Amino acid sequence: QVQLQESGPGLVKASETLSLTCTVSGASISSYYLSWIRQPPGKGLEWIGYIYYTGSTNYNPSLKSRVTMSVDTSKNQFYLRLSAVTAADTAVYYCARSPVVPAANWFDPWGQGTLVTVSS
Amino acid sequence: DIVMTQSPDSLAVSLGERATVNCKSSQSVLYTSKNKNYLAWYQQKPGQPPKLLIYWASTRESGVPDRFSGSGSGTDFTLTISSLQAEDVAVYFCQQYYTTPLTFGGGTKVEIK
Numbered sequence: 001q002v003q004l005q006e007s008g009p010g011l012v013k014a015s016e017t018l019s020l021t022c023t024v025s026g027a028s029i030s031s032y033y034l035s036w037i038r039q040p041p042g043k044g045l046e047w048i049g050y051i052y053y054t055g056s057t058n059y060n061p062s063l064k065s066r067v068t069m070s071v072d073t074s075k076n077q078f079y080l081r082l083s084a085v086t087a088a089d090t091a092v093y094y095c096a097r098s099p100v101v102p103a104a105n106w107f108d109p110w111g112q113g114t115l116v117t118v119s120s
Numbered sequence: 121d122i123v124m125t126q127s128p129d130s131l132a133v134s135l136g137e138r139a140t141v142n143c144k145s146s147q148s149v150l151y152t153s154k155n156k157n158y159l160a161w162y163q164q165k166p167g168q169p170p171k172l173l174i175y176w177a178s179t180r181e182s183g184v185p186d187r188f189s190g191s192g193s194g195t196d197f198t199l200t201i202s203s204l205q206a207e208d209v210a211v212y213f214c215q216q217y218y219t220t221p222l223t224f225g226g227g228t229k230v231e232i233k
Contacts, residue, residue, distance in 0.1 A: 044227050047221055060220075103217070107215075108172035
């Protein structure tokens with residue numbers, strides 16, 4: 001059973017860089033698209049972007065200038081960095097996997113999510 | 121970007137009754153050459169991540185009860201819970217994966233009347 005788990009600081013100062021790790025267990029991350037998705041408290045879902053196990057990426061244009069994703073297949077981990085954060089970046093951040101089927105960019109499974117609060 | 125609009129924002133349904141959630145996309149998510157609608161539905165309970173219910177607009181994920189069904193094509197889609205159970209109280213989201221950026225609807229909160 002594949003499981004994903006996010007980790008990283010729960011509090012980040014405004015203007016600094018948010019850094020999160022997603023650890024995948026139960027399966028190799030090779031051959032999968034791995035996404036980061038966020039949800040501000042009480043609000044809807046925003047796709048941040050995805051990374052393929054080869055390292056190729058696709059970012060949401062709304063965040064593209066501030067986002068960097070990377071992957072370490074040897075550790076079965078992938079990473080998110082979001083620079084120059086503001087209060088608007090306060091959210092629960094999820095990592096999620098998309099299946100191997102071509103163009104099947106739905107999300108399953110998801111990690112439990114980690115709340116990141118940006119302080120001023 | 122494809123904008124996904126859900127309606128209603130919330131609804132209250134009696135136990136055992138039908139609940140219907142609507143999702144409209146700002147452009148078609150039907151890939152005509154494959155005859156597939158690139159739309160998924162999720163259920164999110166408080167304090168939990170979303171759970172995949174349906175993909176390709178109408179294919180139920182393994183383990184999802186058959187009271188959940190998806191329908192629609194092109195730009196208009198529906199999630200139906202045929203007989204609402206207490207454990208179905210949640211927020212439901214639609215998501216298009218026709219093109220990036222991948223986008224979600226705003227969510228519909230389903231409650232017990």
